[in-house]
Amino acid sequence: MSKAIFYHAGCPVCISAEQSELEALDQKRFDIEIVHLGEDIFRIDEAEQAGVKSVPALLLDDAVFHINFGAEISELK
Amino acid sequence: MSKAIFYHAGCPVCISAEQSELEALDQKRFDIEIVHLGEDIFRIDEAEQAGVKSVPALLLDDAVFHINFGAEISELK
Secondary structure (H helix, E strand, C coil): CEEEEEEECCCHHHHHHHHHHHHHECCCCEEEEEEECCCCHHHHHHHHHCCCCEEEEEEECCEEEEEEEEEEHHHHC | CEEEEEEECCCHHHHHHHHHHHHHECCCCEEEEEEECCCCHHHHHHHHHCCCCEEEEEEECCEEEEEEEEEEHHHHC
């Protein structure tokens, strides 16, 4: 099963993306994890190392997709 | 069945998004159309009216998701 991680920060743009975009993924093939970087700030380093520059972002295996624009990751620190 | 339209312009960022992001969609629930706006320039108006501001972009029903950044739609005209 592939891993999909959705990083967000609770912003309106993030929530909109979460609802539509995650719902559209093939749930049979993806193990989906949702990470709120505003709350789980200890995971910001991990997100940055994966290539996340802004939220909301979707990590599909090793590929990062920045979806629309909610906030710079540097603003969450 | 829901409609998903992926608008792109053949750029490297577009192709990367197409391969990973579209492949991740639930193909049983989405009728997926891929539109190359650099070739089908007559569809630029339609894309703009749907809210597309840059490519690559994914339209899921009525929601537009700008995925990473390849080019401004104005550059394709």
